[in-house]
Amino acid sequence: MPGGVGQQVLAISGGVGGAKLALGLDRVLPPGQLQVLANTADDFEHLGLTICPDIDTLLYTLSGRANRAQGWGLEGESWNVMGALEALGGETWFRLGDRDIATHLWRSTRLAAGRPLSQVTAELARRMGIHSAIHPMSEQSVRTVVETDEGPLPFQQYFVKRQCEPAVSGFHFAGMDTAQANPAVLDVLRQPLSHIVICPSNPFVSVDPILRLPGMWQALRDAPAPVIAVSPIVGGMAIKGPAAKMMRELAMPVTALGVAEHYQRSYPGLLDYFVIDETDATLAADIERLGLSCRVTATVMHTQNDKQSLARYCLSLEGN
């Protein structure tokens, strides 16, 4: 593996799609060698609880307890709190399982006691037996607001309550101006790193909020490790979530090329490699013309083996 034995790998991830590759990396790397930089811009306060959907998906996925059939939450989950809340006429549009609620209660209590989110996340990861480090992108609150034809919607209102139905015209990230990149991540970037992998997460609502933190993408670009992005769009569709629908509504080409253009335009010089699926091999030349090294492999991750194969593939790419 290039970059030297024992060097750290940094993965940048949103929720479900990104967490699959993070899991692959977690399993193929020696314990403790993966650092995951997680989106927190879809965090929200609900029922008095601080809910961090992407961090939780990473926690549940890396601890081997994610509900794979459902695509979110914990396997073997029960819904007794929601059932009773529904009987009271409470808000149940955001479905919280009983065991999931325990995570939120634990986190919310710690945050209320003044612990920073990074520390609370690290404690949760340790208590769930996870060896990789999971870093919230910021200690401060950054919240995605989706601009739609019905007006601005807080992300979870758009994503869960409205099921991504309103047409998207843009995004803004409340709090971004005053938030700071998690200092622990900047520390990681000052250590020797072998690879930086941008997982196949939603570019607009999972990856952009991370990269737009003050100084973040420049620090990633300036790190000596190669930066490898995996396309979340395969064959004109998002494997999971609203990325393709968003691109269509934003009048972008709904292709891996569209994603590569978005990254290259927004963060010039950040990416070294852009990894696309074999389905999209014909796009490789156009992507190379953007000034990126395009690589083609099987990127759709159904099985554990798929995840580890894609992880190994990313780790096989060498610095330019």
Next chain:
Amino acid sequence: MPGGVGQQVLAISGGVGGAKLALGLDRVLPPGQLQVLANTADDFEHLGLTICPDIDTLLYTLSGRANRAQGWGLEGESWNVMGALEALGGETWFRLGDRDIATHLWRSTRLAAGRPLSQVTAELARRMGIHSAIHPMSEQSVRTVVETDEGPLPFQQYFVKRQCEPAVSGFHFAGMDTAQANPAVLDVLRQPLSHIVICPSNPFVSVDPILRLPGMWQALRDAPAPVIAVSPIVGGMAIKGPAAKMMRELAMPVTALGVAEHYQRSYPGLLDYFVIDETDATLAADIERLGLSCRVTATVMHTQNDKQSLARYCLSLEGN
């Protein structure tokens, strides 16, 4: 029934013991004729939730869903949140069932949105199909602190975490100096009332916090309705809870007479009737010597019929 058809009855109640008689009153009175004044001095903040144990016991009891075998919480309860919280190493000494947590989430969310506790409690009661009104004693926070041989303990630390083991030397009620009696209760006292019933709750930690609110016991005394207290001590024992242990540690006679003396000394002229169990009939003369009308009946409530019989008995007592 004296006092006129349709006149309201006010019951003063703490948790389990008091709620039994409140249930009896609720069932024998026409719907909407019972007002319950509930202790909130054992409320506390736990896991970020505002928990009101006495109000909840009243809600669950009057809606017919209390867990009678366990003596607290809901029947048919499940414990999945607690199990997961335990696995995370979270605080589980105060056992919260899944459905019970829904109540706390609902309440905490409303309180955080700025609704007063009285309104939140009324909404919960309505949503649970309860016809009687349940009034928190105050909108403000009053918290019982138990003075013990191990130092002062917040009530739930003493009651649940330490299982009432430390020896009690006294009580104080944090916040009492600045709290106000719930104005809705003072309004009720200005309406025609047929009876005021002090249920067989713990005198020190359930009834005293209510009566010691500024102006409360005087307003109760000055209401034209007879004030009837039912002894929580029967045959030298508390039917439920630590009242007898507390009286012993406070060097009071552990008898219904001891309770009557406590009320008569603390709130002179408040009580018209003191109702004791047949077991304690020999104490009646001493209680009468305190200047109270002592009445003897079966006060131990095992069955629904026991509760309704005691309720009817109390309502049969006429104003002097």
